[in-house]
């Protein structure tokens with residue numbers, strides 16, 4: 241007979257990884273041994289994706305080669321182009337991305353191979369395509385043309401340009417780039433676990449990423465950043481504390497708070513809080529930042545919970561001019577670097593992931609004819 245399960249697999253070690261590490265009690269996060277506080281604001285998203293996928297921070301030559309690979313990867317296949325308009329009409333952003341990445345696999349020259357070199361090429365292509373898919377989807381639903389990706393611009397700069405239709409300021413690009421770095425990987429989070437379960441059947445990288453996108457979408461995971469903004473938009477700025485208390489009294493969850501692993505401040509929230517404040521002040525209306533600060537104080541006092549990565553990311557994206565319903569899609573643009581690196585790692589040392597379950601149903605049932613049931 242199987243043991244009792246740990247609900248939600250809390251504290252269960254499900255895989256070995258050299259990609260990221262968290263100390264939840266100390267509030268520390270490392271990508272391949274580098275402290276997130278050392279990477280954030282100093283390392284670009286491109287360098288971070290290289291670190292995760294190739295195992296080391298790139299030197300100038302390696303970064304140039306990887307950058308070229310990303311630039312070459314910034315194109316969408318025929319199936320995506322032919323279907324994006326109808327998809328944009330009928331599907332919400334995360335549903336659409338799930339579909340579009342699946343369609344993109346059809347045009348990937350390496351789709352049938354899980355070999356290490358093919359996986360590295362697919363990882364770069366998926367990382368290059370994801371921001372383009374979001375922008376193409378957004379353009380299709382708004383009936384606008386997106387500016388062609390500029391090979392001279394970074395992933396962050398191109399994305400902001402394509403989504404907002406205006407040239408972002410250098411500081412906005414720095415801030416958004418840092419957001420991408422902060423969201424790139426996070427040990428055995430739900431979407432990464434989903435990707436690894438899929439990859440462990442020796443399925444392909446695109447299938448694993450589609451599983452991950454569907455998993456990130458939920459409001460208990462990546463979907464929380466959109467819900468944070470919706471909460472802020474629905475609250476009277478003068479009634480923040482009371483609204484939070486009422487929600488807690490009604491046993492409602494406050495989106496953007498709590499974390500399975502961090503029991504102290506999420507180290508990424510420290511950076512995102514500062515960015516939200518800076519952008520709020522620069523915008524001339526920092527109401528949402530101030531409301532967020534008040535929510536943070538009340539939730540900590542009432543429940544002892546800290547904001548997670550999704551909480552201040554919401555207002556940062558808002559101040560950068562990103563539409564609220566694209567927030568989780570933005571998360572996927574960054575986490576693509578981590579998901580693909582985890583698939584590479586899983587395929588490199590694979591065993592089928594197949595845990596056990598505890599049976600809690602009826603036993604010794606007697607079968608009867610259909611007319612007798």
Ligand SMILES: CC(=O)SCCNC(=O)CCNC(=O)[C@H](O)C(C)(C)COP(=O)(O)OP(=O)(O)OC[C@H]1O[C@@H](n2cnc3c(N)ncnc32)[C@H](O)[C@@H]1OP(=O)(O)O
Pocket residue numbers: 248459460461462464492493494495496497498499500501543545548549550
């Ligand atoms: C990128 C990311 O995925 S970060 C997480 C994004 N998700 C969110 O922000 C959604 C809100 N947060 C949550 O739902 C949870 O904190 C999770 C899903 C992140 C972690 O969940 P778990 O580790 O399973 O904790 P669980 O949901 O069991 O909560 C434990 C207790 O804290 C409470 N709690 C946890 N988070 C919250 C919250 N945001 N608001 C109010 N209460 C909360 C629970 O109600 C529960 O209380 P109880 O013991 O009195 O029943």
Ligand SMILES: O=C([O-])CC(=O)C(=O)O
Pocket residue numbers: 425426427428429430461500501548549
């Ligand atoms: O790790 C988790 O459970 C959730 C997650 O993806 C993150 O915090 O970035």
